[in-house]
Amino acid sequence: MKDKIPDDAVKNTSCDDGAAIDGSGLETTVDSLYQAISDIVEDARKTVYRATNQAMMRAYWEIGRVIVEEEQEGREKAAYGKGIIRDLSLRLSFVYGQGFSPRNLWFMRNFYIAYPKVNALRSELSWTHYRLLMRVRNEEARSFYLIESCKNGWSTRELDRQISSLLFERLSLSRDKEKALELSREGQIVASAEDLIKDPYILEFLGMSESPDFHEKDLEQNLIDRLQSFLLELGRGFALVARQKRITVGGDHYYIDLVFYNHALKCFVLIDLKIGKLDHRDIGQMDFYVRYFEKEERSEGDNPTIGLILCSHKNEAMVRYTLLDDREQVFASKYRLCLPTEEELKREISEERARLELVKREGG
Numbered sequence: 001m002k003d004k005i006p007d008d009a010v011k012n013t014s015c016d017d018g019a020a021i022d023g024s025g026l027e028t029t030v031d032s033l034y035q036a037i038s039d040i041v042e043d044a045r046k047t048v049y050r051a052t053n054q055a056m057m058r059a060y061w062e063i064g065r066v067i068v069e070e071e072q073e074g075r076e077k078a079a080y081g082k083g084i085i086r087d088l089s090l091r092l093s094f095v096y097g098q099g100f101s102p103r104n105l106w107f108m109r110n111f112y113i114a115y116p117k118v119n120a121l122r123s124e125l126s127w128t129h130y131r132l133l134m135r136v137r138n139e140e141a142r143s144f145y146l147i148e149s150c151k152n153g154w155s156t157r158e159l160d161r162q163i164s165s166l167l168f169e170r171l172s173l174s175r176d177k178e179k180a181l182e183l184s185r186e187g188q189i190v191a192s193a194e195d196l197i198k199d200p201y202i203l204e205f206l207g208m209s210e211s212p213d214f215h216e217k218d219l220e221q222n223l224i225d226r227l228q229s230f231l232l233e234l235g236r237g238f239a240l241v242a243r244q245k246r247i248t249v250g251g252d253h254y255y256i257d258l259v260f261y262n263h264a265l266k267c268f269v270l271i272d273l274k275i276g277k278l279d280h281r282d283i284g285q286m287d288f289y290v291r292y293f294e295k296e297e298r299s300e301g302d303n304p305t306i307g308l309i310l311c312s313h314k315n316e317a318m319v320r321y322t323l324l325d326d327r328e329q330v331f332a333s334k335y336r337l338c339l340p341t342e343e344e345l346k347r348e349i350s351e352e353r354a355r356l357e358l359v360k361r362e363g364g
Contacts (some may be wrong), residue, residue: 050123053123054123057121058118061118064113065112067084085102085106089105107131114133115130124149124150132163135163140181141168143184148187168184169345170200171198175194190262190265193328196235196306197333202233202340203233203335203337205230209337220257220258234260237262238263239262239263241268242259243257244256249292259271262306266303267302267305267306269305269308270306270308271308271310272285272289276311283309287330290305290329304329307329307330308330310335311334312335
């Protein structure tokens, strides 16, 4: 147990030259020195971690190269691979301990195959990041997740969640083939309202399930309680401005569920939550909210306000016929309260893409 510093020791502490320092002055000095030294120590620890991480990543890459190029003579698939990996694992584990299981050695081998240029490895990412990335078979999607992890500083848990929720496929849904390729080359570039919108939104982090007594206010409260996870799902640049934002028109009060500001697009994003099937009244209400913000809240330098209705069920034809042609800033997307399987989500995305194509053809 630490001894308590006597009050007299603080009050009567003197400098070497004999000048007394009062208690408050000493405390301020110590606080300042402590913060400065803490910053130095933390910076040093981060530097050591980055250096260690880079050294280990390069070592794992080199191990993979040796296995692939030298022992397997460059063949991507070797008939004797399992036996070689098993024997290597036994010997390496005996000398160097954990970290050289057959599973890990296979990861190192695949690491080299997936990233054959060692200089292209990103120091921001850990070995666990790369292990998660190697789960992604689609090279375009894998490149997208790597870029976004570096841009946004995703933890391994966040990266795992984004891969599992098929973020790349959901963002690709509203883009043509060339725009989808841009995602893999540059990551998500937010230049228009369409770039922000996903369909569906995956809200599995809420831990909720729909029931007869499930209300919009419950969904809203849970989103606020888990705001950090919701911001991750919304994407880059979002900041919460208000919940249940009251607007008054002609003496009548109306309430917008959630108001965000997106700093990438420099615009307000209004979100209304809808449980059940979307109808024309919901779309008309959001259109009204957007028009109000354009006239009363939008400042000089802001881009047009975006309206997003999150609903459990929607009808593309309903959205198309309710909105006028000039209302390109109002969107409706489905939400899912559970994380579907990859097969379910891919099927849903495929069906949604087919519906969008049908609507475009009918509109054309």
